[in-house]
Amino acid sequence: MRELPRQLGPYRLVRRLGAGGMAEVFLALAFGASGFEKRVVIKVLREEHVGDAVYERMFIEEGRLGARLSHRNLVGVHDLGCAEGVYYVRLDYVDGADLASLLARGLPGTSLALHIADELALALGAVHALTDDEGRPLGVVHRDVTPANVLISRLGEVKLADFGIAKATLLREVTRSGVRKGTYAYMSPEQMRGGTLSPASDFFSLGTTLHELLTGRRPFDGETTLETMDRVREAQLGSLEDVEADLRPLLRACLTRKPEERVGSAEAFRTLLAPLRRARPDAGPSELARWIQRAQPVTPEPRRPAETVLEDGDSGPE
Structure with missing residues (x-):
């Protein structure tokens, strides 16, 4: 280091x-x-x-x-x-934890899972609506919507992070030969194939994240990396037997193989999500804050003089 x-x-x-x-x-x-x-x-x-x-x-x-x-x-x-x-x-600085770390400790429950997905849809709506100084759409696609890039604060805020691999159509994309930017288990089929990306690609990743929030597993995981990648390319979703019946249409709308048949905007996603949330107990920042406190108990930081510098901590996962 x-x-x-x-x-x-x-x-x-x-x-x-x-x-x-x-x-x-x-x-x-x-x-x-x-x-x-x-x-x-x-x-x-x-x-x-x-x-x-x-x-x-x-x-x-x-x-x-x-x-x-x-x-x-x-x-x-x-x-x-x-x-x-x-x-x-x-x-x-977001005082809390990333969603991947929290999921390793347990699931949030359906109501909170839907709340988190709703907040992420709002984040993606802002990303996809970005324009240049003349008001022209930049065509930004985040490309890496994964639990590791979702931060949950101790106050129950949901924040999407890491625009290091976001791609704007007005910028030249730089990708080494054979390397796919993003995290393969959450990629859309077109991203896995190296095709043209649209907002629908991010909603495929959001659908994968929501599936994991609901079930604790990703929908296309295989025994090996190559098997998972093949499953993502084909996007054969299966019966979704471990998902509540009324939630299955939303997941299918996000996780279909063809982007033109998929949810492609925050508005469309939230329209499908709204009745599912109304059918369940309310869940919002307060409930999310209580979940993160249970999943990651607060340890008070000792107060240090401003001139004191702490030692480097261990690195997070690659």
């Missing part, structure tokens, strides 16, 4: 939160006048990508794209800078 400077631009790095294929993320502190202090997240390119013009361009475009997005269900991007030869992006 590389040693980054403890001070990166105006931010003091506290500890490493995790890493992915392209970048690492750190908890950091931002300071201001009269003792102002705020926890933020700083994202930097992995060491092996620093100085690589292709990866640095992708990282810069991520920052620029994220800065255009402002929605309560999206992790905010607030700064793009370069210090010590390292590009960094400043993101909102």
Whole structure:
């Protein structure tokens, strides 16, 4: 693991939160006048990508794209800078846990699962509606809607994160030969095949996530990676016997193979979802906050002087 400077631009790095294929993320502190202090997240390119013009361009475009997005269900991007030869992006710090970690501890129940899906649909609606300065649609597709990229705060907020692999049609996509951006188990069939993507691709991923929220498993998982990929390409959903009967049409509408036959907008998804939510007990931020508290009990952080820097923590899953 590389040693980054403890001070990166105006931010003091506290500890490493995790890493992915392209970048690492750190908890950091931002300071201001009269003792102002705020926890933020700083994202930097992995060491092996620093100085690589292709990866640095992708990282810069991520920052620029994220800065255009402002929605309560999206992790905010607030700064793009370069210090010590390292590009960094400043993101909102969400005090809570990612949905993948929470699901490893148990399911939320149907009402909360539908609430989370509703919030994610709102996030995707904002992403897909993004325009340039002249009001022209940018055609952004997130491409990586997975539980690992869904953050749940201790207050019960749902936020979609990680626009590092989002693709705008006005930008040139950079993909190494043979590599599919995204997480294969949640990809749409057209993304798995390397085809043209539309918002319908993100709703396939959302349908996969919802299926996992409801059942604890993904709908196309096989014994091996290749088997899973083949199943995703074919999108043979099966009977959905372990899903409540009235929820099956929504999942089928998201998880059909052909994108033109699939739910393709937040409005369409929420129209199908609304009566399913009304038929069940109310669930919202308060109920979600109680679930995260049960799944991940709060451990108070010891108060440390502002000048103290914590040691790097273990990295999250790749």
